[in-house]
Amino acid sequence: MSDSDDEPLTLSSHALAALAEFNAEKEEHQSKFDKLQAEAEANGPISMDAFTEDWNESQFWYSDQTANLLATRLLEKATPESTIGVVSAPSVFVALKNIVRHIQADARPKLLLLEHDDRFGVFSEYQFYDFNQPFKLPAQLKGSVDHIICDPPFLSEDCQTKAALTTRWLLKPNLPHQRIIVCTGERMENLIVKLYKSLDVKTTTFEPHHARGLSNEFYCYSNFECEDWKWRVEA
Numbered sequence: 001m002s003d004s005d006d007e008p009l010t011l012s013s014h015a016l017a018a019l020a021e022f023n024a025e026k027e028e029h030q031s032k033f034d035k036l037q038a039e040a041e042a043n044g045p046i047s048m049d050a051f052t053e054d055w056n057e058s059q060f061w062y063s064d065q066t067a068n069l070l071a072t073r074l075l076e077k078a079t080p081e082s083t084i085g086v087v088s089a090p091s092v093f094v095a096l097k098n099i100v101r102h103i104q105a106d107a108r109p110k111l112l113l114l115e116h117d118d119r120f121g122v123f124s125e126y127q128f129y130d131f132n133q134p135f136k137l138p139a140q141l142k143g144s145v146d147h148i149i150c151d152p153p154f155l156s157e158d159c160q161t162k163a164a165l166t167t168r169w170l171l172k173p174n175l176p177h178q179r180i181i182v183c184t185g186e187r188m189e190n191l192i193v194k195l196y197k198s199l200d201v202k203t204t205t206f207e208p209h210h211a212r213g214l215s216n217e218f219y220c221y222s223n224f225e226c227e228d229w230k231w232r233v234e235a
Contacts, residue, residue, distance in 0.1 A: 085145035
């Protein structure tokens with residue numbers, strides 16, 4: 001073995017600077033996350049800023065305006081006995097949390113978040129969810145949800161179908177005035193209408209917007225009309 005084999009590995013100044021920047025960003029995100037956890041436990045206002053999007057996980061958060069609009073529509077006609085389910089749409093869940101904190105505790109509907117990203121485990125309403133196993137959930141959740149929103153993470157027939165199976169499994173059967181919202185790509189329209197046909201879900205005129213933009217055209221599908229949208233008239 002030569003003397004050179006014993007020499008310690010050194011990084012270039014450029015690599016050291018990049019490493020320092022990476023560590024600083026990591027510490028900043030951890031600090032934001034710790035703050036968020038404290039806010040969640042204290043029932044304070046919450047921001048999505050602490051949750052950086054992971055595009056590999058197909059994470060694209062809604063704009064605040066879209067998230068608040070969808071949350072408001074889900075809350076309409078909800079009672080303290082109601083449960084609002086959120087499937088793979090954490091930005092809407094955060095908007096719901098921020099709205100209901102202004103409602104007297106005993107008058108608030110219950111919330112449920114089904115999400116693959118376990119960072120959202122800071123919330124007591126969080127339940128881990130993998131669309132590949134659509135029914136791998138606590139048995140007590142079956143038929144427990146009054147109003148629901150689902151935003152399947154991937155624009156594939158497999159993902160959309162399995163997410164629909166979960167949504168239908170969660171919903172209370174034959175409930176009048178039930179509110180169902182599905183947000184996904186325009187190219188999934190025919191499949192969504194087919195999957196939710198028995199629940200009267202149709203394409204609406206509302207187009208959700210994302211905080212960082214999205215190249216795919218996005219549609220909102222729902223079983224009800226409201227001030228923010230009407231059903232699209234078929235050509």
